Amino acid sequence: MAQVVATRSIQSSLLCPSTGSVQDRVEKLKPSSFASRVLAREEKKSYRLVHRRSCIVARRSARVEPEVVPVSPEDVPNREQKFQHLQVHQLLDSSPVGVWSKPTVRRKTKIVCTIGPSTNTREMIWKLAEAGMNVARMNMSHGDHASHQKVIDLVKEYNAQSKDNAIAIMLDTKGPEVRSGDLPQPITLMSGQEFTFTIRRGVGTADSVSVNYDDFVNDVEVGDMLLVDGGMMSFLVKSKTEDSVKCEVVDGGELKSRRHLNVRGKSATLPSITEKDWDDIKFGVDNKVDFYAVSFVKDAQVVHELKNYLQSCGADIHVIVKIESADSIPNLHSIITASDGAMVARGDLGAELPIEEVPLLQEEIIRICRSMGKAVIVATNMLESMIVHPTPTRAEVSDIAIAVREGADAVMLSGETAHGKFPLKAVKVMHTVALRTEATISCGEMPPNLGQAFKNHMSEMFAYHATMMSNTLGTSIVVFTRTGFMGTLLSHYRPSGTIFAFTNEKRIQQRLASYQGVCPIYMQFSDDAEETFANALALLKNQGMVKEGEEVALLQSGRQPIWRFQSTHNIQVRQA
Ligand SMILES: Nc1ncnc2c1ncn2[C@@H]1O[C@H](COP(=O)(O)OP(=O)(O)OP(=O)(O)O)[C@@H](O)[C@H]1O
Numbered sequence: 001m002a003q004v005v006a007t008r009s010i011q012s013s014l015l016c017p018s019t020g021s022v023q024d025r026v027e028k029l030k031p032s033s034f035a036s037r038v039l040a041r042e043e044k045k046s047y048r049l050v051h052r053r054s055c056i057v058a059r060r061s062a063r064v065e066p067e068v069v070p071v072s073p074e075d076v077p078n079r080e081q082k083f084q085h086l087q088v089h090q091l092l093d094s095s096p097v098g099v100w101s102k103p104t105v106r107r108k109t110k111i112v113c114t115i116g117p118s119t120n121t122r123e124m125i126w127k128l129a130e131a132g133m134n135v136a137r138m139n140m141s142h143g144d145h146a147s148h149q150k151v152i153d154l155v156k157e158y159n160a161q162s163k164d165n166a167i168a169i170m171l172d173t174k175g176p177e178v179r180s181g182d183l184p185q186p187i188t189l190m191s192g193q194e195f196t197f198t199i200r201r202g203v204g205t206a207d208s209v210s211v212n213y214d215d216f217v218n219d220v221e222v223g224d225m226l227l228v229d230g231g232m233m234s235f236l237v238k239s240k241t242e243d244s245v246k247c248e249v250v251d252g253g254e255l256k257s258r259r260h261l262n263v264r265g266k267s268a269t270l271p272s273i274t275e276k277d278w279d280d281i282k283f284g285v286d287n288k289v290d291f292y293a294v295s296f297v298k299d300a301q302v303v304h305e306l307k308n309y310l311q312s313c314g315a316d317i318h319v320i321v322k323i324e325s326a327d328s329i330p331n332l333h334s335i336i337t338a339s340d341g342a343m344v345a346r347g348d349l350g351a352e353l354p355i356e357e358v359p360l361l362q363e364e365i366i367r368i369c370r371s372m373g374k375a376v377i378v379a380t381n382m383l384e385s386m387i388v389h390p391t392p393t394r395a396e397v398s399d400i401a402i403a404v405r406e407g408a409d410a411v412m413l414s415g416e417t418a419h420g421k422f423p424l425k426a427v428k429v430m431h432t433v434a435l436r437t438e439a440t441i442s443c444g445e446m447p448p449n450l451g452q453a454f455k456n457h458m459s460e461m462f463a464y465h466a467t468m469m470s471n472t473l474g475t476s477i478v479v480f481t482r483t484g485f486m487g488t489l490l491s492h493y494r495p496s497g498t499i500f501a502f503t504n505e506k507r508i509q510q511r512l513a514s515y516q517g518v519c520p521i522y523m524q525f526s527d528d529a530e531e532t533f534a535n536a537l538a539l540l541k542n543q544g545m546v547k548e549g550e551e552v553a554l555l556q557s558g559r560q561p562i563w564r565f566q567s568t569h570n571i572q573v574r575q576a
């Protein structure tokens, strides 16, 4: 039986606040008028607490309060800090509160941080987590199992001791990367000079270097363009011998050891999952990581192969396909269908394909993922200049804002956190920009064909209606989920309020950390549903996540029953 229980009657509703005209927004940017508005709202807020009406009247007013609850305790602003923004107009300063934000409860877009030499210590993992990291990524192209083991253990230690935060762990496979070999020292190459790449091992001279891939000579043709590090240097193929490719340097520079090589427009004919990758995948199974990011996926077959392997060893690890090879583009639909999500890996994508295709593909991949209810991550170069500078370029800020507006679940930091000088500042910038951008996005824009993947599925219908209810009333959603399914389903509907996803599985809490809008909370479930609801609401109040008397939409549904007997599904509006 399906039932919708509303504990209060809805007298009227206001759908999402509009973002307003450009003129409106310009007006809002004036500090004096903003200050008076905020202060006026603070007044109104106390008035409302006293004169609370017993029926729900369009809760938009509640949503207009700029109560931005940041992701981590370190970010929690006191009242003074909150208004400091009115004097110092530094949106990207240490405090992450969006000044002119529509009231977003907390940042929805998640942040993936690559862990490397700048951040692989206990202190830095803690600080990254407190600054807003939601997913820790380990790039298996670098480091060894011992160093990655240390990072996994630290993240798990953080998760075990954190009351209200969880960090997901992502293992990114090396894949069939083609790299140049070791050089005794970097060599400077000038445009127009000759240079040779050879499959002979151990070559590293002023005019020749080894390549780690035996079929390199067969895969490239005369006239092909070879790119080093995604285009930092380029080489035109002039001729081939049995074991070497002779090139003319087009864009010169300094060639260092083990650099990434791409052939413009072509993917290497290597399998997507190499022997080293299988070894790393086993390492991930042993360590119960949450996600694999699989490099250079070209077709769905490889995803099925990996999923079958994971099933055979009883591993519950989700598979994110990295879209970065030219060969993957014609198979985008089938690859994404087979996976749990996709990463727009713009580094290699922009090397294998013309660079101007990257923004278009990014938009398309996000659109496809959103329509299929899959997670999507935008990666690479997001704050590249912050590897060496403490502040981002304006173009980088726009890049993050675009990914957020396009609907990405997460944005990723690579070198910025792996080996950059300002990893914490980079996370804070991402946090602030995402939060600010989210505040301008009107809710209720659902992908037109979402719902078709699970046609007539009861859970889908309930996720949809819970979203509608929460958007209409301006409430958060509280959901109870053993498998994480309802949490991710709700995330794909992008409700305007936070999705507080309660789960009694630590693994599920970790995984849900990467989904847009989901705040995963670990809690033991009691056999008694009412007791569990009460515990959940008490926890939310104690942590300051909802206020006394605040309403929440509460959802019980999903593929696995929790307290649902005889297939009862429930949406309720409850007061905390
Ligand atoms: N575990 C690690 N150990 C050492 N260095 C790392 C590690 N992870 C990342 N790095 C460094 O951070 C840089 C950026 O990380 P990213 O994950 O973007 O690498 P990448 O995509 O393989 O880039 P590249 O092709 O330059 O290696 C790497 O090039 C590497 O220098």
Ligand SMILES: CC(=O)C(=O)O
Pocket: 322, 324, 344, 345, 346, 347, 348, 349, 379, 380
């Ligand atoms: C992330 C990654 O691998 C890329 O952008 O190429």
